[in-house]
Amino acid sequence: MTKLTYFPGCSAHGTSEEFDSTLKLVMKSLDVEMEELPDWNCCGATSAHVMTENLALALPLRNLVLAEKLSNKTMGIACASCYSRMKSTKVEMDNHPELAKRINSTIIEEGEYQGSVDVKSMLQFFYEDFGTEAIAEKVTYPLQGLKIACYYGCLLTRPKAITQFDSPEYPMSMDNIVESLGATATPFDFKTECCGASFSISDTEIVLSLSGTILEMAKESGAHLIAVACPLCQSNLDMRQPDIEKKNGTKYDMPVMYITQLMALAFGYPVQDLKPSKHIVPIEQALSHIGEEIETPEVKKKPKKAVQAESEVE
């Protein structure tokens, strides 16, 4: 049995409860024991790094130091923003000893940072520690017929120097996972465009505009639903969808589901366990496509391999 330190983040106990609960189901199927980080605190995203340099590193640092007290070598992070802050802090701490000393002085009781724990997003954990074959083995209810636009958002693969995972331009890890569940990943060019993130509250107009284009492109790709691995992306694309439809004068009817909900479904858990009532855009209609025959696509499929960033091509 694999053991993993689990950092849920504030939204997993709030707006993205269905991410948290289905993540736990998936981990049970994969035989992973998740140990929630005791007394974790908010990572500060997005506000800490907008306003101050020291706090932006101090808040994640306390969590990193707490994680080192447990015996697990990896901390898996549900929220993409938390992941980004935590991984950035780790990279800063590991590479700048002077800065590390300064930031460490803000946490007194928890102790010294050692750098002994690795930080991964859940998507990265599934992809690197299990892989698509191991995931496919657990599938008892193939999602054949379901067409999915995989949306990564900005922070799961960017910046490359921090994440060291998949392609910052055209990642394929989530696409390959949904295909291993039996579903079809649609060619979707807006998979790493930003949804507007925390402007959801402070400047909603921006989110309506940015998330609107993402919904538009997902629809155009022929998808029945969008798969995400970030709570903020989910709430912007789902909760704001009626407002976006009103603004653009169109209907998208595009459910936005966590990758863990789709995995749980394919692993044989009943739809009720996905907490469908949490969704503003209902998921049932989209899921009714499961079992349909797929017509052979005329368009040439995108290559399976992720497109490398320009800087790496040479």
Place this chain on the structure above:
Amino acid sequence: MIALGQQIENKFLVAVNKKSSNNILDCYQCGKCVSTCPVSSFMDFSPREIMQMIKLGLKEETYMANSMWFCLTCAACSGRCPREIDIPRVMESIRHLAIAENINPDDPRVKNIRKFHEIFLDMIKRYGRNYELRMMAEFNIRTRNLFKDIHLAPKALLKGKIPIGNEKVKSAKAIKRMFEIAEKLEKTQ
């Protein structure tokens, strides 16, 4: 009067370079960042223009722009910058420098964005974690827009999308102390 060939020290450029660990003189104004940036159309000055303004030492103008407040840190620009400038980091640095000098752009949207971040940090200082519902309510009160998003409330609350209660960190004192020390560091840097 400046004599020909005389070197003028661009203190602003030096400060931003140091704070952001970048060399903004590397920027050759290709504009790839602008075409990549999802929010450049909301900005007074595009990322490319901001880079040039820093090069020219236009400190006041840069601080008064709303650009760095709209930056989402999505890092699309830096991934494509042919000169490998960490543009989000530069945006962050000029924002931090402007905050330290207490210079605020007049744009009312920036005032809202700033208020949001202040409320958010206040939530963390108080509870150690974010309290989403309270944060939204406080934002509406402090921006004097009580009914913003109220149409979402029945659905979001009934479906349990946004929980009513909140969680707190046990070591609340440790978090409070962290805030105090970090604030002191901010001033002495």
